[in-house]
Amino acid sequence: xxxxxxxxxxxxxxxxxxxxxxxxxxxxxxxxxxxxxxxxxxxxxxxxxxxxxxxxxxxxxxxx
Numbered sequence: 001x002x003x004x005x006x007x008x009x010x011x012x013x014x015x016x017x018x019x020x021x022x023x024x025x026x027x028x029x030x031x032x033x034x035x036x037x038x039x040x041x042x043x044x045x046x047x048x049x050x051x052x053x054x055x056x057x058x059x060x061x062x063x064x
Contacts (some may be wrong), residue, residue: 014058017051 024044
C-alpha cells in the first residue's frame, strides 16, 4: 500500500505557491549557467501564473 505524502505546507495552497515562487526566485538569482537559468525562469513563470490565480481567488473570497 503506497504511503500518503504529507507536507508541512500544502504545495497547492496559496502559502505553498508563495513559497514555490520565492524558492525559484532565489534559485534564479544564484544560478550562473544560462541554460539552467532559462529553465528556472520558466518554472518561476509557471509558479507566478499559478500564484496570480490563487491570489485572485482569495481576493474574490474576501470581497464577498
